[in-house]
Amino acid sequence: xxxxxxxxxxxxxxxxxxxxxxxxxxxxxxxxxxxxxxxxxxxxxxxxxxxxxxxxxxxxxxxxxxxxxxxxxxxxxxxxxxxxxxxxxxxxxxxxxxxxxxxxxxxxxxxxxxxxxxxxxxxxxxxxxxxxxxxxxxxxxxxxxxxxxxxxxxxxxxxxxxxxxxxxxxxxxxxxxxxxxxxxxxxxxx
Numbered sequence: 001x002x003x004x005x006x007x008x009x010x011x012x013x014x015x016x017x018x019x020x021x022x023x024x025x026x027x028x029x030x031x032x033x034x035x036x037x038x039x040x041x042x043x044x045x046x047x048x049x050x051x052x053x054x055x056x057x058x059x060x061x062x063x064x065x066x067x068x069x070x071x072x073x074x075x076x077x078x079x080x081x082x083x084x085x086x087x088x089x090x091x092x093x094x095x096x097x098x099x100x101x102x103x104x105x106x107x108x109x110x111x112x113x114x115x116x117x118x119x120x121x122x123x124x125x126x127x128x129x130x131x132x133x134x135x136x137x138x139x140x141x142x143x144x145x146x147x148x149x150x151x152x153x154x155x156x157x158x159x160x161x162x163x164x165x166x167x168x169x170x171x172x173x174x175x176x177x178x179x180x181x182x183x184x185x186x187x188x189x190x
Contacts, residue, residue, distance in 0.1 A: 063121065083157065
């Protein structure tokens, strides 16, 4: 029994190695946090660079005080604006790239876009080119027909602005009304 007691005594004397190397762990965590901060800084610089590339876009039309009687209203989300036909080319100039809640109002004067926490703007009726249902716009993809896309001209550039109503059934009425308004405006212009 002596050898067994000796082995047990020897095993009891041995200490296990430190499981946690705190200095190493803190170093890795600090390195990871610095990497995340660097990636965030790069993304922010990219956003600012895109904004400077789009600096030739004029200021957005201000919201009209007397826009007329509302034909349609819509409460929902503004998902951003892109260059028309290029659903991934986000426009960030003048706050058009900022997602937000939105209240849209359609009048004879155009579409008033009120965004809490972001720049409000007005899309004049003569700047409207098309309204359609689509499934995606820069960074947001939904089911087919899940987004109301309004194509409009601003400063010689065609833009697509994406909106999603809290009640998706409203989208069809908006498409029909905006497109009929455009047809009527084109008929008068000819």
